[in-house]
Amino acid sequence: MSQSDRPPLQWTGVLFALATNLFLPTAVDTLGAPWLGAGLLWGLTGIAAPLLAGALTARYTMQRGGMHAFLGGLMSVPILGFAVFPGNWQLAILAGAFCTLGGAITELLMRRG
Numbered sequence: 001m002s003q004s005d006r007p008p009l010q011w012t013g014v015l016f017a018l019a020t021n022l023f024l025p026t027a028v029d030t031l032g033a034p035w036l037g038a039g040l041l042w043g044l045t046g047i048a049a050p051l052l053a054g055a056l057t058a059r060y061t062m063q064r065g066g067m068h069a070f071l072g073g074l075m076s077v078p079i080l081g082f083a084v085f086p087g088n089w090q091l092a093i094l095a096g097a098f099c100t101l102g103g104a105i106t107e108l109l110m111r112r113g
Contacts, residue, residue, distance in 0.1 A: 009068065013061035017072020020056050021099045024049035026084050042091065050095040054102025058110065065110070069103025 025045045032041050050073065057072060058065025073096035081092035 007063050009064060009071070010061055013057060013065075013068035014071045014075070016060050017053065017057040017069045017099060017103070018075050019072075020053035021050055021069075021073050021076040021095060022079060022084070024053050025080065025095050029084060045085075046091045046094040047098050050098035051102035054099040054104070055106040057099070058103045058106035062110070063107075065107035066100065066104030070100040073097065073099030073103075 028049045029041065029045045032044060036044070054065075054069035054073065057069040061068045076099070077092050077096040080095055081087070081089045085091045
């Protein structure tokens, strides 16, 4: 597939990825902190919630979901590192990377089906 055959990126899809990758980890971190241990909370906020955000982005855009999730996840890293997980840059970068991974896996599964 040549580059001209690819559909253009939708900025609404990138903003959707940014919003969901900020909202889901923040919600899990805020709501789960009183009841969950540190290890489980770290796994849910850094891995599970961003994977879901990427998957939702791919379903929202219906095409090039991995690229939309990559751009949105990349833009969310500084916000997560400063506001949501203050000073915990490893978790913020992990959340951005797993958002990309969730979008890419969902895009591949949508192509097959």
